[in-house]
Amino acid sequence: MAGERAGIDVGTVRYVAGLCRLELTGDEEELFAAQLSDILNYIDKLNELDTSEVEPLAQAIEIPNVFRDDAPRGSLEVSEALANAPEKTGGFYKVPAVLEG
Amino acid sequence: MAEEVASATAVEIARMVAGGSISAREVALTFLDRIEKVNSSTNAFLHVNQDWSLSCADLIDQKIARGENPGPLAGVPIAIKDALCIEGAPTTCGSRILEDYRPPYTATVVRRVLEAGAVPIGKTNMDEFAMGSSNESSGFRKCFNPWDLSRAPGGSSGGSAVAVAAGMAPVALGSDTGGSIRQPAAFCGVTGMKPTWGRVSRYGLGAFASSLDQVGPLSRTVEDSALLLSVIAGHDERDSTSLPDPVDDYRSALGSIKGLRVGVPAEYFGEGLDGEVAAAVRAAIATLEEMGASLVEVSLPHLPYAVAAYCIVSMAESSSNLARYDGVHYGARKGGTRGIDELYAGTRAQLLGREVKRRIMLGTFVLSSGYYDAYYLKGLKARRLIRRDFEEAFEKVDVIAGPTTPTAAFRIGEKINDPLAMYLSDIFTISAPLAGIPAISVPCGFTSERLPVGFQIMGRLLDEKTVLSAAAAFQGATDFHEAACPL
Numbered sequence: 001m002a003g004e005r006a007g008i009d010v011g012t013v014r015y016v017a018g019l020c021r022l023e024l025t026g027d028e029e030e031l032f033a034a035q036l037s038d039i040l041n042y043i044d045k046l047n048e049l050d051t052s053e054v055e056p057l058a059q060a061i062e063i064p065n066v067f068r069d070d071a072p073r074g075s076l077e078v079s080e081a082l083a084n085a086p087e088k089t090g091g092f093y094k095v096p097a098v099l100e101g
Numbered sequence: 102m103a104e105e106v107a108s109a110t111a112v113e114i115a116r117m118v119a120g121g122s123i124s125a126r127e128v129a130l131t132f133l134d135r136i137e138k139v140n141s142s143t144n145a146f147l148h149v150n151q152d153w154s155l156s157c158a159d160l161i162d163q164k165i166a167r168g169e170n171p172g173p174l175a176g177v178p179i180a181i182k183d184a185l186c187i188e189g190a191p192t193t194c195g196s197r198i199l200e201d202y203r204p205p206y207t208a209t210v211v212r213r214v215l216e217a218g219a220v221p222i223g224k225t226n227m228d229e230f231a232m233g234s235s236n237e238s239s240g241f242r243k244c245f246n247p248w249d250l251s252r253a254p255g256g257s258s259g260g261s262a263v264a265v266a267a268g269m270a271p272v273a274l275g276s277d278t279g280g281s282i283r284q285p286a287a288f289c290g291v292t293g294m295k296p297t298w299g300r301v302s303r304y305g306l307g308a309f310a311s312s313l314d315q316v317g318p319l320s321r322t323v324e325d326s327a328l329l330l331s332v333i334a335g336h337d338e339r340d341s342t343s344l345p346d347p348v349d350d351y352r353s354a355l356g357s358i359k360g361l362r363v364g365v366p367a368e369y370f371g372e373g374l375d376g377e378v379a380a381a382v383r384a385a386i387a388t389l390e391e392m393g394a395s396l397v398e399v400s401l402p403h404l405p406y407a408v409a410a411y412c413i414v415s416m417a418e419s420s421s422n423l424a425r426y427d428g429v430h431y432g433a434r435k436g437g438t439r440g441i442d443e444l445y446a447g448t449r450a451q452l453l454g455r456e457v458k459r460r461i462m463l464g465t466f467v468l469s470s471g472y473y474d475a476y477y478l479k480g481l482k483a484r485r486l487i488r489r490d491f492e493e494a495f496e497k498v499d500v501i502a503g504p505t506t507p508t509a510a511f512r513i514g515e516k517i518n519d520p521l522a523m524y525l526s527d528i529f530t531i532s533a534p535l536a537g538i539p540a541i542s543v544p545c546g547f548t549s550e551r552l553p554v555g556f557q558i559m560g561r562l563l564d565e566k567t568v569l570s571a572a573a574a575f576q577g578a579t580d581f582h583e584a585a586c587p588l
Contacts, residue, residue, distance in 0.1 A: 008466070020420055020465040021427070021442065022458055023450035036463055038521050043409040046479050049486065056481030059312040059342075060298050060488060060537025061562065066341035080205045084431035093429050098441050 008036045106131050108585075111177045111271045111325040112352075115218070118176030121165065125158035125176030129220050132178040136223060136269045139588055143254075144244045145263035147183050148191045149223040154178070158220045172218030174332060180264035180273035183224040184231055185211055185316070186305035194307035195227040195257075197240040198432045198452035208305025209340065210274060210316050210333045217332045222270050225260030229454045230423065231281055231309045233257050234526050237517045238456040245513070246288060247588040248552055252510040255285030261319050262289040267588050272329050273319040278309050279411050280505075280530025282317045283542035287505035287555020290544045292572070292582060293319040294326050297563050298537040299344040301330075302337030308422040310415035311342075313534040321582055323543060323573040327351035330565060346563055354566045358574040359393035361567070362498040368404040369503030369529060381546030381554040382504045388578055389502065389571065399494040399501060403486045404532060408524055410487060411531045413467050413480025420464030423457065459520060488536040495561050500571050504529055505542040505555030529557060539565045541572045544581040553581075 008016075013033045017024050024032065078091045087094040106114060106128050117123045133151055140146050164171045181187070184194045186204035193199045215221070228238040236244040236259030244259045246252040247267040254263045258275030262285035265273050275282040277295035286293025294317045301316045308314065318329035334348040365386060370379060390396050428434035428448030435451040437444025453461075467476035494501060507528060516523040533540035538559055545556035556575065560568035576582050 012466075013462070016462050016466050016469065017446075019469060020424070020461050021445035021449055022453075022461065023443075023446040024458075028455075028458070032459060032462055035459060035520055036466065039412060039463060039524075040466075040476075042521055043412055043476065043480075046406055046409050046413075046483050049403075049406060049483055051479060051482035051486070054482040054485050056478050057485035057488060058481055060484075060535065061344070063299070063342060063344075068338065076205055083205060084202055086428060086432070086434035095429055096437060096440050096444055 008033050008040065107135060107268055109271065110322050111174065111320060112328055114177050114271060115173060115175045118161065119165065119171055125161035125220055126155060128176045129154050129158040129178055129222065132222050132270055139247070139267050139269065142245065142250060142588065143247055143263050143267055144226055144242045145260045145267065145269060146180070146223040147193060147226050147241060147260065150190065153190070154220055154222050157215065161218050161220065172216065173328060174214060175218035177219045177272060178222035178270050179214055179219040180222055180225050180261055180270035181211060182227055182258050182261050182273070182275050184227060184276055184307040185274060187211055187221070191224065193240070194231070195229040195239045195241065196453065196457070198426050198448070200433060202432055204305070206305060209302035209337045211305065213333050214274070214329070225258070225264055225273065227260055228257035229457050230307060230419070231257040231276055231278055232419065232456050232460055234280070234284055234523050235511070235513065235517065236260065237513060238454055240454050243513060246510050247586040248290060249510065249550070251512055252552070253288065253513050255288035255510065257281040258319065259285045262286050262291055262293065265289070265291045265319050265321060266586050271320065272325050274316060275319050276306055276314055276316050277534065278313045278415060279534055280527040282319060283505050283530050283540060283555065283557060284527060286319055286542045287553065288510040290553030290581070290584060290586065291319055291321055292323055292326050292541065292543050293317065294330065294541040295533060295539060296330060296334060296565055297344070297539045298534065299342050300539070300563065300565065301333050302340040302343045304337055304339040310418035311422060312418060313415055315534065323541070323569055323576050324352060324355065326541070327355060327569045327573070344563070349566050351565060351569050354570070355573045356570050357393070358389065358571050361389070361394040361500065361571060362397050363389050363394045363571070364397050364399035364494050364498030364501040366399050366401045366404070366494070366501060366503060368401050373507050373528070374504060375508040377548040378504050378506070378508060378554050382556055385545035385556040385575060386502050388575060392574055392578060394571070397498050399498055401490040401494060401532065403483065403490050406483050407487055407532045407535060408528055410480045410483040411535060412463065412524060413476055414484060414535070416460045416464035417468050417477055418464070420461045420468065423461055426453065456520070484535050487532055491532070491536045491538060499560070499567055501559045503557055505557040506530070509548045509552035509554055533559050538562055539568050541568050543572045543575060544584070545579070546581055
């Protein structure tokens, strides 16, 4: 598992850019392939650490779930919530067609 | 009086305003005038709204005229990092994607400082979405260090540090994820504190890496940071990660450091540390000893892994947090006539900057199928080891002291094309957020080129009181924080 490491080539950059919905230019793809490989190479330093007995730590102070009473309270008006939308129609966000046909 | 105010601390301004020797409006005008004079050469502020600042000041003056208590920050001008929402006011997070965004609500910390009588004096420049250590990644314009305009002010809260250093505001709010308050404070010769994770509400702070982000004060004196922290700290039901623990009156808790055990980690004085920075910081530690503190050698053996762990944790979280900028709900939209995916990808491509894209890419990669265990989980395990180092050290000492940054302010352009070199410049500030602990940077000297050097003091979880006491004692014995920048 920990030995499974890969440099990042342009193909991987394209794949990852697709996952995070980023359109990259050809120049950016090459730049990121080189820079991300550099950074990942550096990160591989972590393989020097034996972490077989170490639990992951996602946050420094482990807070249990926080609940409040399930009571209705005021919230933004629809017009306020939509005020910053780049496009809207009626009381909705407007986007290009999502479903084909 | 105006001259006196220009160099006064927040504590002094609040006293003068509350006592009626100067009006909040006069104070605001003094600082707005200074902004008018030096903002164009530093770009510390992205937005200044004089009318709004003055109307806030007038409200304080009216309260005083009515005999009401104007609050502990009466009439104190405050610069606010542009990552903090103010209802109806520009809040860009330094990104073009939010250029026209006007939040429908106000961040809790902003609401608290306004209720305490502070006067918002403007919103400060920053690296886009707080991702950067030089302010060169601002989506709008670079910000310049007032000690040497060819140098970076640090980042991401560069504008807030410059505003305080150049006398455009006595205090400022910033946010710190890997050093974004402390590193610019060090570079600009001011005081800056990252409180314990969860000590201050983040409701209304543009999210970068949620397990690390924390709002904190910048000021010239530790006493002002203590005052400001007491106002902003505390539980907020709108931020479920804010801690319920009671808040100290940090300012009146500033005390003697006689008997304080100061840990000095050898790892903070190794390779890569500039000689002049090392000398200034060693002298600062000696000052604490002369004042009655005892020095104890401690070890933080996982320091060399902190930047790698930080890259994984912060970039993974940012790739998730920034998924919200999709050109649909708020923020600008570009391109994408051929369907929703093109809309997302085109908007993000055209309106997010290079550093932000790089971090989203890396974060997405380390979370992606096949790499999650090897990178993301490995980073979280390293994080536990880093926290354990601190837990063990704090069994023997009360605070840990060392440099804030490996060098004084670097030149603009020096690191911007080498992301890894930029990340490594945060080596000494990155551990505290990974461990969640509070940390402060105070000025402790100058290099031969007259660039400020920062002295970092870290403490136990929720022990801001001791960190502030040590830093205040240091300032009581030194005058580095009183040095004025040449601008």
